[in-house]
Amino acid sequence: MAALAKEPVVKNDVESTTSYFKHSIYQKLAANVAKDAVEEAITKKLDVKFLLSTSNNTIRLADLGCAVGPNTFTSLQSLIDTIKNKCQCPDFSSMPEFQVYFNDQPSNDFNTLFTSLPVQKEYYAGGVPGSFHGRIFPSNYLHVVQCNYALHWLSNLPEELEDNNSPAWSKGKIHYANAPDEVLKVYARQWAKDFNDFLNARAKEIVPGGLLIVVMPSIPDGMPYSELANGILYNCFSSVLLDMAKRVT
Amino acid sequence: MAALAKEPVVKNDVESTTSYFKHSIYQKLAANVAKDAVEEAITKKLDVKFLLSTSNNTIRLADLGCAVGPNTFTSLQSLIDTIKNKCQCPDFSSMPEFQVYFNDQPSNDFNTLFTSLPVQKEYYAGGVPGSFHGRIFPSNYLHVVQCNYALHWLSNLPEELEDNNSPAWSKGKIHYANAPDEVLKVYARQWAKDFNDFLNARAKEIVPGGLLIVVMPSIPDGMPYSELANGILYNCFSSVLLDMAKRVT
Numbered sequence: 001m002a003a004l005a006k007e008p009v010v011k012n013d014v015e016s017t018t019s020y021f022k023h024s025i026y027q028k029l030a031a032n033v034a035k036d037a038v039e040e041a042i043t044k045k046l047d048v049k050f051l052l053s054t055s056n057n058t059i060r061l062a063d064l065g066c067a068v069g070p071n072t073f074t075s076l077q078s079l080i081d082t083i084k085n086k087c088q089c090p091d092f093s094s095m096p097e098f099q100v101y102f103n104d105q106p107s108n109d110f111n112t113l114f115t116s117l118p119v120q121k122e123y124y125a126g127g128v129p130g131s132f133h134g135r136i137f138p139s140n141y142l143h144v145v146q147c148n149y150a151l152h153w154l155s156n157l158p159e160e161l162e163d164n165n166s167p168a169w170s171k172g173k174i175h176y177a178n179a180p181d182e183v184l185k186v187y188a189r190q191w192a193k194d195f196n197d198f199l200n201a202r203a204k205e206i207v208p209g210g211l212l213i214v215v216m217p218s219i220p221d222g223m224p225y226s227e228l229a230n231g232i233l234y235n236c237f238s239s240v241l242l243d244m245a246k247r248v249t
Numbered sequence: 250m251a252a253l254a255k256e257p258v259v260k261n262d263v264e265s266t267t268s269y270f271k272h273s274i275y276q277k278l279a280a281n282v283a284k285d286a287v288e289e290a291i292t293k294k295l296d297v298k299f300l301l302s303t304s305n306n307t308i309r310l311a312d313l314g315c316a317v318g319p320n321t322f323t324s325l326q327s328l329i330d331t332i333k334n335k336c337q338c339p340d341f342s343s344m345p346e347f348q349v350y351f352n353d354q355p356s357n358d359f360n361t362l363f364t365s366l367p368v369q370k371e372y373y374a375g376g377v378p379g380s381f382h383g384r385i386f387p388s389n390y391l392h393v394v395q396c397n398y399a400l401h402w403l404s405n406l407p408e409e410l411e412d413n414n415s416p417a418w419s420k421g422k423i424h425y426a427n428a429p430d431e432v433l434k435v436y437a438r439q440w441a442k443d444f445n446d447f448l449n450a451r452a453k454e455i456v457p458g459g460l461l462i463v464v465m466p467s468i469p470d471g472m473p474y475s476e477l478a479n480g481i482l483y484n485c486f487s488s489v490l491l492d493m494a495k496r497v498t
Contacts, residue, residue, distance in 0.1 A: 058387040097387045101375065106363045114355045114378035124387055126350065127376040129363035138307040138346040138373055 034148075034215045035078065042082045042144070046211055051143050052096055054207070059083060059143050061123075062101040064132040065150025068112045072148075073121075076100055079144055080122060098123035103136060105129070131155060133197045137205040145206055146213040147198075155194045158186045174238045177231020184225070283397075283464045284327065291331045291393070295460055300392050301345055303456070308332060308392050310372075311350040313381040314399025317361045321397075322370075325349055328393055329371060347372035352385060354378065380404060382446045386454040394455055395462040396447075404443045407435045423487045426480020433474070 051059065061079055066072035080098050087095055100121075102113055106129035117125055130136040132147065133155040160168035161183065168182040176187050202212055217230070225231055300308065310328055315321035329347055336344055349370075351362055355378035366374055379385040381396065382404040409417035410432065417431040425436050451461055466479070474480055 056387070056389050058390070099387050106366065110359045110363055110376060114359055114376070117355065117378065124385060125378065127359060127363070127378070129366065129374065129376070136373060138305070138348050140305050141307070 034213070038079070038146075038213055039082050041211060041213070042079065043086065046083070046086070046144070047209055048083060048086050048096070049091055050209055051207065055143070057094065058097045058099055060099045060101070060141060061144045062103055062128070062137070062142050062146070064103045064145060064147040065153070066102040066104050066108075066113070067150075068109050069116050072102060072113075073116075073118055075146065075148060076123075077118070077121075079146065083144075099126070100124070101126050101128050101137070101142075103128040103130065103132060105131060133194050133201070135201050135204065139204050140207050142206050142210060144211045144213070145202060146215070148213075148215045149217070151195065151198065151214055151216045152191075154187075154190050155197070156190075158190045160186050172238060172242055173235065174241070175231050175234035177225045177228050177235055179225075283462070287328070287395075287462050288331050290460060290462070291328065292335065295332070295335070295393070296458055297332060297335050297345070298340055299458055300456065304392070306343065307346045307348055309348045309350070309390060310393045311352055311377070311386070311391050311395070313352045313394060313396040314402070315351040315353050315357075315362070316399075317358050318365050321351060321362075322365075322367055324395065324397060325372075326367070326370075328395065332393075348375070349373070350375050350377050350386070350391075352377040352379065352381060354380060382443050382450070384450050384453065388453050389456050391455050391459060393460045393462070394451060395464070397462075397464045398466070400444065400447065400463055400465045401440075403436075403439050404446070405439075407439045409435050421487060421491055422484065423490070424480050424483035426474045426477050426484055428474075 048059070059080075061076060063072045063076055080100075083098075084095065100123040102110075102125065104110075108129070110127045110129065114125075114127065128136050132150075158168070160166040161170040163169055164171075166182075167180075168186040170176070170179060170183050173179060173183075176184050206212060219225075219228060297308070308329075310325060312321045312325055329349075332347075333344065349372040351359075351374065353359075357378070359376045359378065362376065363374075377385050381399075407417070409415040410419040412418055413420075415431075416429075417435040419425070419428060419432050422428060422432075425433050455461060468474075468477060
């Protein structure tokens with residue numbers, strides 16, 4: 001489990017060679033792995049007719065931690081296609097309307113997101129700025145919520161990691177690979193609290209019978225954190241950052 | 250009635266000395282003029298208890314053509330305060346939740362809007378990118394919709410105005426003050442079509458018993474367009490623009 005405090009996302013134009021829009025293939029692959037399981041859950045478990053009976057014939061979906069696209073567009077369209085397939089049986093007199101919410105931190109580049117929306121989209125789109133660790137929607141409101149490759153971000157950096165008098169001082173590192181147990185525990189405690197807050201908020205926002213889809217990185221039981229590819233990468237980053245910091249002091 | 254095709258709004262940071270955020274006092278004054286009438290309409294005509302009975306205790310408001318603030322925040326908060334006042338009588342067992350949508354063209358600076366949202370807001374905020382001349386919300390969805398000082402923008406520039414073979418050619422002008430009748434008619438026809446589209450879309454999106462508030466510039470009957478302050482201003486602009494264009498050709 002990677003666990004780093006999320007910094008405000010910088011504005012990155014679709015056309016920029018360094019943009020997330022062009023460099024999110026890893027996240028796309030992760031979402032694709034879960035695609036079959038998600039389709040099966042919608043097909044077998046989501047009672048669309050029941051949901052529509054109390055929502056004025058509208059299905060409301062949200063992508064939490066959506067960034068700027070294009071993955072958010074393709075994965076949400078895939079959810080809509082699966083729901084529409086279910087609505088083609090004679091039980092349904094008309095196709096429902098779809099309302100789709102794109103959520104991320106207020107500092108996310110919503111301008112890029114909104115100007116990249118598919119031209120022929122089959123839904124009413126909205127952006128919702130705010131942390132998914134708290135409430136961002138009214139009660140009993142959403143039908144299908146996905147959170148793809150985003151729930152590993154922490155709501156904030158635990159203070160102990162930056163306090164050089166604490167046994168959990170992380171000594172300039174930005175990841176817990178090869179870190180002492182105290183550091184690991186502080187990261188784990190923060191993530192557990194954040195995940196609890198996330199679930200409590202969704203429990204209020206999602207209607208009874210709704211669906212919550214979480215796709216996130218994980219590691220096999222027993223694998224040491226020092227072997228994490230992400231950990232090796234971030235430890236390398238932190239060396240580079242420390243070198244850069246030394247040059248300007 | 251001013252009537253110009255709306256160009257994409259350029260990004261304008263809150264801190265910039267030329268930003269709309271700092272230069273929208275005229276629009277604020279216009280909205281304030283209508284404040285008493287709006288409060289009276291909500292107090293006397295809006296059946297909040299009836300609206301809540303079919304909306305899961307949530308009141309949904311939208312500001313169409315909201316730009317980047319701060320006027321949109323103050324005017325929407327004022328609507329919410331008036332509705333909350335109505336809910337303090339014993340008829341209401343609990344205060345409703347509020348959902349507020351900020352709408353403007355996809356090219357609007359939603360990044361500035363979202364990062365300027367009031368910290369202590371009492372509502373769930375969302376941004377909706379899209380032209381208010383078409384559908385942007387599901388059917389029977391919104392309870393109170395305002396459109397302050399925005400409905401004078403046209404959906405697009407009628408082709409005849411730019412066609413030098415047409416009697417309605419507007420000869421490099423960007424406003425209809427002092428223009429021939431043919432030009433006036435083309436502007437008027439486009440605005441009538443746009444207003445019709447606006448009303449048809451809202452008729453589907455607003456619930457029965459909902460409220461539509463439109464604040465817009467107008468002129469007294471019989472006043473010649475040549476005396477319009479806006480017209481004089483825009484004719485001056487067009488001279489400046491033509492001079493600039495001549496220098497680069």
